[in-house]
Amino acid sequence: QQQVKQSPQSLIVQKGGISIINCAYENTAFDYFPWYQQFPGKGPALLIAIRPDVSEKKEGRFTISFNKSAKQFSLHIMDSQPGDSATYFCAASFYSGGYQKVTFGTGTKLQVIP
């Protein structure tokens, strides 16, 4: 119930195209859904995050779509660029026992080709 299922495992997109990564969860107690971006040789860094009281959040070319009833959320990268090539992790967290518990998805390796 603590799992977050992420798909696809890898993704190849043409420059200028839309990259879409999906995540699904079971635990309805999750109340914070961040996406992390990781470049080779670096640690993951927070990219964008959403709370379940909104259905969409947009920051530049990055958008999170959130479907509370389906328990799914997705990351959309518009006008994908070669510099977006990285591994993306979704995550979900909730407050329990006095602190936030975080669960990560298994990651999606995105390659944007020129």
Next chain:
Amino acid sequence: KAGVTQTPRYLIKTRGQQVTLSCSPISGHRSVSWYQQTPGQGLQFLFEYFSETQRNKGNFPGRFSGRQFSNSRSEMNVSTLELGDSALYLCASSSMSEVGRAFFGQGTRLTVV
């Protein structure tokens, strides 16, 4: 504000040896979590420390242990290294003011030969 610092960045050890990895969190962050990252396995949660106490633990054997000091710096120890322990070990810190957000270090790349 300095980020999360992990040392060393790279490490090569022989099977059967033990290793200690270090993590200095962002100043003011009292929570430190450790993750193992291997290709295809994503981020596997090892454990989390808060104010020198382990408050959450993942499904790893007892060879993996950790501790946190009064200044919030944390160490992770792996004893009797196995080839399968080769991975990127990531440390993340977080604060009460940014609930749910983790700040990761660059990781320590451990290779067991």
